[in-house]
Amino acid sequence: MNRLIAFGIGLFLFACSSEPAVVESTGGGEKDGVNIASAIQEVRTFEDSLKKSSATGSLEYSQETAVVYAEKCLAVAHRFPKSKDAAKYMDKAHIIFASANLHQRSVIIADSLILMYPMYKNRAMVLESLAGAYDVFVIPRQKDKVKKYYEMLLKENPKMPAEQRKQIEDRLEKVDLTFDEYVSKAN
Structure with a gap:
């Protein structure tokens, strides 16, 4: 059981990492007036605000915050499904939902991820x-x-x-x- 808890924490930390994303699309690059770079920047801005709040000790991580974060990640994948980053952001959403104990939502996203992106590196x-x-x-x-x-x-x-x-x-x-x-x- 301790391995599962450690695995969950590790997955959450992976989801929260803000390594530079490859901003590349095989599609038109814009959808609904938003390009992939701005969609990814929206996620990063949210991550940065979470990190700032956490550093000051004022962040109380809640399911509501997790849902907002995960939905921002899913927006990247849904708006730009052919981008190199779509699978990565679906994976982040799946991990975030799991870390917030929203497991049914997490598995739905993960099930979709493996069907839609069979060559996903993770x-x-x-x-x-x-x-x-x-x-x-x-x-x-x-x-x-x-x-x-x-x-x-x-x-x-x-x-x-x-x-x-x-x-x-x-x-x-x-x-x-x-x-x-x-x-x-x-x-």
Whole structure:
């Protein structure tokens, strides 16, 4: 369970990072009077305001703030689905919703992400996130989705570290158990 919490925190920190984005589009570049550069700048401005508030200690992270942040990220992907940054911003939204315990919304976005962007560079992380979310957080638990995403992860990543592969294979062998049952039997 501690690994899941650490994984969630790591995903959230990844989502909050404001590394320079590649602003490139295969489409026309503008939609609804907004170009991709200004859409990305809107997200960055919001991230900067969150960081400033946090540095002064006045930010109380809430689900409402998370939803606003995630929706800004989704706006980039929805307005510019053919841009190089669309998948990255969908991924950010999925991570933000998960970190705010809005798991149903998170998995819907992640499901869409892997369908729309099969070559996304962080696909393995998204698949692992989906399997874990359906295993632990989405209620009712959907063991068929847990199995589906873990199997995809194994199939698509033949060079995965042996220890990680073994953990996933062990989980698949006992997929009928809830995560809590699985953990308690392992101890």
